[in-house]
Amino acid sequence: DTAVSQTPKYLVTQMGNDKSIKCEQNLGHDTMYWYKQDSKKFLKIMFSYNNKELIINETVPNRFSPKSPDKAHLNLHINSLELGDSAVYFCASTGGTAYNSPLHFGNGTRLTVT
Amino acid sequence: AQKITQTQPGMFVQEKEAVTLDCTYDTSDQSYGLFWYKQPSSGEMIFLIYQGSYDEQNATEGRYSLNFQKARKSANLVISASQLGDSAMYFCAMRDVMEYGNKLVFGAGTILRVKS
Numbered sequence: 681d682t683a684v685s686q687t688p689k690y691l692v693t694q695m696g697n698d699k700s701i702k703c704e705q706n707l708g709h710d711t712m713y714w715y716k717q718d719s720k721k722f723l724k725i726m727f728s729y730n731n732k733e734l735i736i737n738e739t740v741p742n743r744f745s746p747k748s749p750d751k752a753h754l755n756l757h758i759n760s761l762e763l764g765d766s767a768v769y770f771c772a773s774t775g776g777t778a779y780n781s782p783l784h785f786g787n788g789t790r791l792t793v794t
Numbered sequence: 795a796q797k798i799t800q801t802q803p804g805m806f807v808q809e810k811e812a813v814t815l816d817c818t819y820d821t822s823d824q825s826y827g828l829f830w831y832k833q834p835s836s837g838e839m840i841f842l843i844y845q846g847s848y849d850e851q852n853a854t855e856g857r858y859s860l861n862f863q864k865a866r867k868s869a870n871l872v873i874s875a876s877q878l879g880d881s882a883m884y885f886c887a888m889r890d891v892m893e894y895g896n897k898l899v900f901g902a903g904t905i906l907r908v909k910s
Contacts, residue, residue, distance in 0.1 A: 713897070721833075721883060723900040736897055770839060774896075779827040779889045780846050783898050785839035 683707050686771050686786035693761055694794055700757045701789045703771030710775070711735075712754040713783065714746060717768040726769075729754055758791075766793045797821065798886050798901035805906050807876045814861070815871040815904045817886030823847075825891040828869040829898065830860065833883040842884075845869055876908045 684705045693699050705712065713736075714726040727746040728736035734746070743759040754771060768790050772783040799818045807813035819828065830842040845853045845860045853860040861870040873880055886901040 711896075721903050723885065725897045725899075728897060768837065772839075772898075779825055779891045779896060780844060781827075781889075781896075782829055782841045782844055784841065785831075787838045790837075 684771055684773055684784050684786040686769075686789050688789060689787065690790050690792075692792045692794065695761055695763060697761050698757070698759045699761060699791070700755055701769055701771075701791075703754045703756070703786055705752055705771075705773040705784070705786075707773055707775065707784060709773035709784075710751055711773060712748065712751075713772040713774075714754065714756050715770040715772060715785075717770060717788070719767070723770070727754075727756075761791075761793045763793050766791055797890075797899045798888055800886055800901035800904050802904045803902075805904055807873075807880075807906065807908055809878060809908055809910050810875055812872060812874045813876055813906065815873070815884050815886075815906065816868070817870055817901060818866070818868045819886075819888050820867065821888065821890055821892075823890050823892045827889040828860070828862070829887045829889065830858070830869075830871045831885045831887060831900075832880075833885065833903070834879075835882070839885075843871070873906075878908050878910060881906060881908045 711730045713728045729748040732748045745757045748754045768788045771786040774781045826847045828845045832840045843855045843858045857874045859872045883903045885903045887898045
């Protein structure tokens with residue numbers, strides 16, 4: 681009965697490769713996010729979708745492309761991976777756009793680019 | 795400008811004692827929410843407690859309470875009766891109505907270590 685699930689948990693790949701991370705939530709939430717946590721543990725938003733529509737696109741390289749086939753899924757595809765992409769990527773969802781709705785996070789995907 | 799500031803990179807507390815983790819925020823909006831998350835060494839992000847900008851009472855959730863001082867723009871997390879399992883990274887975060895999409899903005903975090 682996992683609320684927000686991400687796969688894979690670990691991803692090790694070489695520079696230049698293309699990889700995807702999948703995220704699914706079974707909470708019935710309308711809004712989903714991708715966050716990146718860097719080596720210093722700082723969490724920064726990358727993208728947000730509301731009902732399959734992109735609503736936040738922070739200054740993220742074009743190599744990162746989110747895709748939301750339906751409101752329960754938000755995948756992240758990364759092209760031409762670089763060493764600096766190594767980080768933990770978190771998917772999250774929330775039930776409302778009100779400021780009192782917490783985000784529910786997946787367990788994260790640790791991406792290592794060698 | 796930094797929206798959320800956590801000035802304590804690391805804290806130590808003796809088991810069974812209380813500890814306060816500091817958080818100050820910056821917003822010109824009247825409607826906003828403040829959140830605390832816990833990230834243990836296993837890596838998951840666990841939602842702990844929420845305080846709304848219009849809430850007059852400080853939020854409490856079990857051993858967690860939030861010391862909300864709106865005029866000072868501070869939202870400190872108080873953990874009472876610390877346990878070894880409280881050792882983790884703690885993040886303060888804010889959700890701001892005026893921000894399009896209501897993204898959650900995080901502070902840099904505080905590492906808490908509970909000593910036995």
